[in-house]
Amino acid sequence: xxxxxxxxxxSKLWNYYLLYKLSLVKQSILGVFYIEKLGYYGPVLDxxxxxxxxxxxxxxxxxxxxxLESLLVTCRRCGWCxxxxxxxFLFNSELTYxxxxxxxxxxxxxxxxxxxxxxxxxxxxxxxxxGPHGRCMFYNPLERRCLIHEAKPVVCILTYCARFAIDxxxxxxxxxxxxxxxxxxxxxxxxxxx
Ligand code: SF4
Numbered sequence: 059x060x061x062x063x064x065x066x067x068x069s070k071l072w073n074y075y076l077l078y079k080l081s082l083v084k085q086s087i088l089g090v091f092y093i094e095k096l097g098y099y100g101p102v103l104d105x106x107x108x109x110x111x112x113x114x115x116x117x118x119x120x121x122x123x124x125x126l127e128s129l130l131v132t133c134r135r136c137g138w139c140x141x142x143x144x145x146x147f148l149f150n151s152e153l154t155y156x157x158x159x160x161x162x163x164x165x166x167x168x169x170x171x172x173x174x175x176x177x178x179x180x181x182x183x184x185x186x187x188x189g190p191h192g193r194c195m196f197y198n199p200l201e202r203r204c205l206i207h208e209a210k211p212v213v214c215i216l217t218y219c220a221r222f223a224i225d226x227x228x229x230x231x232x233x234x235x236x237x238x239x240x241x242x243x244x245x246x247x248x249x250x251x252x
Contacts, residue, residue: 059105059110061105061120062091062098063076065098075176076116077149082109088103093120093124101216102120137203139214147185148184149211160205
């Protein structure tokens with residue numbers, strides 16, 4: 059069954075809670091979609107019963123037809139959001155997978171803090187933006203690529219591209235991609251408020 063994550067708000071407690079919960083079902087995230095009918099950008103998930111139990115309080119059921127008519131927000135791998143002021147971080151719960159995939163790279167993690175969640179609990183996060191000008195420690199600027207692509211944090215999976223978010227007339231847009239039957243992605247602007 060398809061679901062969409064509830065909206066972020068101005069509350070850090072809620073937003074961390076949303077992200078943390080989504081990190082628990084990361085493998086079920088199909089991507090961030092621009093749902094034109096709802097005027098909403100959000101992560102769409104394909105959840106089985108077991109995973110639904112983990113996140114039932116942060117998702118809403120979504121009609122499959124609505125998703126088919128929607129646009130997938132696509133990463134163009136320009137590195138813009140990793141290069142500077144990345145603000146990237148990893149939940150401690152994501153560490154096991156990172157260690158299993160990239161044992162040597164995971165040893166680079168040094169700086170962590172604790173964040174409070176909406177339900178009153180606290181979770182540990184590892185800061186990745188420790189390079190020059192806030193560059194992510196797992197970004198290779200020469201090759202312009204993520205070194206932990208297979209295990210990238212949920213915050214990176216869900217951050218949609220904002221590089222082209224503001225057009226010349228001051229309206230806010232993001233680029234979204236649609237794939238044709240041969241899998242080629244064409245870009246167009248979709249927008250309104252983000
Ligand atoms: S983990 Fe990868 S995708 Fe995320 S900010 Fe770092 S380099 Fe970019």
